[in-house]
Amino acid sequence: MLFSLRPKESLKELYNRNEEYKELSRLTNSGLWVAVLGKRMTGKTSLIKTFAKENNGIYINLLGAKGIEDLAKSLLTESGPKLEEVTVNLKFLQIKWSMVLEEAFQNVKDKIIVLDEVQEISSPQLLKILKSVWDKYSGIRVIFSGSYVGVLRRLLEPTPTSPLYGRKPATITLKPFSREMSKNFLISGFQEYPQTRIGEDEVEEVVEMLNGYVGWLTYYGNFRCERKLSHKEALEETLKEGSKIMLSELNNFLKNRKRELYIKVLRTVRTGARWSEIKRELNINSKVLNDILKNLTSAMIVEEDEGYYWIEDPITKEAIKKLRQ
Ligand SMILES: Nc1ncnc2c1ncn2[C@@H]1O[C@H](COP(=O)(O)OP(=O)(O)OP(=O)(O)O)[C@@H](O)[C@H]1O
Numbered sequence: 152m153l154f155s156l157r158p159k160e161s162l163k164e165l166y167n168r169n170e171e172y173k174e175l176s177r178l179t180n181s182g183l184w185v186a187v188l189g190k191r192m193t194g195k196t197s198l199i200k201t202f203a204k205e206n207n208g209i210y211i212n213l214l215g216a217k218g219i220e221d222l223a224k225s226l227l228t229e230s231g232p233k234l235e236e237v238t239v240n241l242k243f244l245q246i247k248w249s250m251v252l253e254e255a256f257q258n259v260k261d262k263i264i265v266l267d268e269v270q271e272i273s274s275p276q277l278l279k280i281l282k283s284v285w286d287k288y289s290g291i292r293v294i295f296s297g298s299y300v301g302v303l304r305r306l307l308e309p310t311p312t313s314p315l316y317g318r319k320p321a322t323i324t325l326k327p328f329s330r331e332m333s334k335n336f337l338i339s340g341f342q343e344y345p346q347t348r349i350g351e352d353e354v355e356e357v358v359e360m361l362n363g364y365v366g367w368l369t370y371y372g373n374f375r376c377e378r379k380l381s382h383k384e385a386l387e388e389t390l391k392e393g394s395k396i397m398l399s400e401l402n403n404f405l406k407n408r409k410r411e412l413y414i415k416v417l418r419t420v421r422t423g424a425r426w427s428e429i430k431r432e433l434n435i436n437s438k439v440l441n442d443i444l445k446n447l448t449s450a451m452i453v454e455e456d457e458g459y460y461w462i463e464d465p466i467t468k469e470a471i472k473k474l475r476q
């Protein structure tokens with residue numbers, strides 16, 4: 152069902168990601184490691200989970216993982232036996248988790264390994280282990296995804312001292328659907344519920360408001376077809392639920408940053424602004440402003456084109472209104 156709220160797991164349910172799927176296939180089979188990027192709700196998990204399932208690979212979601220220990224345990228569970236054996240050995244032989252993790256990779260080295268939400272593991276040790284895995288098991292195929300902060304950024308922009316320097320994964324960036332595609336997605340989704348109809352004006356309005364983000368379109372469709380809400384209610388609920396998700400994402404991003412300044416920048420670029428306007432509005436040092444803008448664009452929260460900054464995702468715009476200083 153297109154409007155199911157769970158990530159899709161099969162090609163038959165995966166709408167309009169053929170190109171990206173083929174590209175993922177091509178890159179992975181040519182022995183490259185690949186990072187699948189994209190803003191919230193563009194369908195990253197659906198693409199990589201489908202790819203793993205269709206290719207007898209391993210999909211691991213690291214949401215909530217505390218460190219490499221959790222990754223090692225998940226990989227061991229996938230490769231069958233031995234989790235208990237290993238835990239016993241760890242106690243008696245004082246084996247380190249980093250060694251267990253390397254071995255766990257070895258057990259599954261012939262399968263495609265997909266690691267989602269990889270930023271959750273902040274341990275720098277992970278990069279070292281990945282390097283070692285890359286060097287030892289030639290041809291091992293790994294796909295990463297998650298949000299751009301943390302490990303994913305260090306994987307993709309390794310500094311010369313990083314263990315992964317010179318081993319940067321290839322990237323695939325998922326874009327929101329075009330207007331046409333979004334409309335077709337909604338219409339196809341509604342066709343699976345013959346008792347619920349959507350009017351042409353309604354399709355237009357939804358696409359206007361939600362802007363090609365397949366996840367938000369799915370929410371809307373689900374609210375209408377499963378929960379039987381009216382068009383207006385479904386749109387409102389999508390904005391409400393969605394902005395809650397984005398608000399917590401933003402609050403997470405703002406932890407350990409200059410929150411007040413970031414919020415001011417976000418409010419200024421919410422409706423689009425040139426660099427000079429932002430600078431005037433905030434009256435701060437250019438370098439500080441540039442750093443803030445760089446962090447916001449690489450986290451894919453803010454868009455930039457030739458010195459013009461704006462926020463594309465309507466739900467993020469809504470969430471920014473709710474950010475408290
Ligand atoms: N290509 C697709 N075809 C049909 N439904 C999709 C597709 N991509 C995503 N969806 C739906 O959109 C919602 C969000 O998808 P998914 O979790 O894959 O996105 P994501 O980019 O990983 O989100 P997040 O940023 O929260 O990790 C889910 O309900 C999923 O079923």
Ligand SMILES: [Mg+2]
Pocket residue numbers: 195196197267
């Ligand atoms: Mg995801």
